Amino acid sequence: MENTVKCRRISRGKVKGQVIVTREPLSFLGGVDPNTGRVIDQEHELYHQNLKDKILVIPSGKGSTVGSYVIYQMAKNQTAPRGIVALEAEPIIATGAIMAGVPMVDHPEMDVLSVLENGDQLELDADLETIKIIKK
Template sequence: MQIKGHRICGGRATGPALVSKDAISFLGGVDPRTGMVIEKGHALFGKNVKGTVLIFPGGKGSTVGSYVIYQLMKNGVAPAAMINIKAEPIVAVGAIISAIPMVDRLEQNPVETLKDGDTVTVDGTAGTIELP
């Protein structure tokens, strides 16, 4: 099944879904050395974003979050791809400078449709996701 959305950053990646109903602040919320979510009280606290298709409503917090996403990529612990309900500039810029495929504004709400562990392919160039 293919779901249409809006292109943020091109490229294609497949991985297991990691889904959060909470927005993510990458600065202080995700450890750039390990990829572990460290924000206490966050729905993903204690989980690792490495190699996942990270699905969340959008970002929050400091503009430095873009650079934290870049650090995740440089350290080899970044998500394989990202999906937002509606991307905002901090996460979008982070995805672009890190070449992480990213889409938003899907025809179906990904936070409600997808579950942790679902295999998802993000085609950022086409602005679509594919499910088996």
């Protein structure tokens, strides 16, 4: 099944890859190890999973403004997500994605959290403001 969904561009770029989905907001400061890309927040549903080279699908981010710099550090360490899709991009993750050069969109025209599962493939084209869902 393929489905193209309109979104709003936050950070430019085009990527394709496997998604990692969470229905919980994610804090990068204290929630993700920038050296490995692993989620280290023991209370989060993605605990122990790795964001590296995945397209992260989240409802939103949360936490301290330093989270932007964690995303930037992840990009420098080559442990950052390949792209980010958020239902609502709050300023912390949006700023981090822009600084790190990670393609990001938000406001998808459908509830992607109810459709996507870990392992699905996604084409994120922030320049065209679309995502293409390719079910596994």
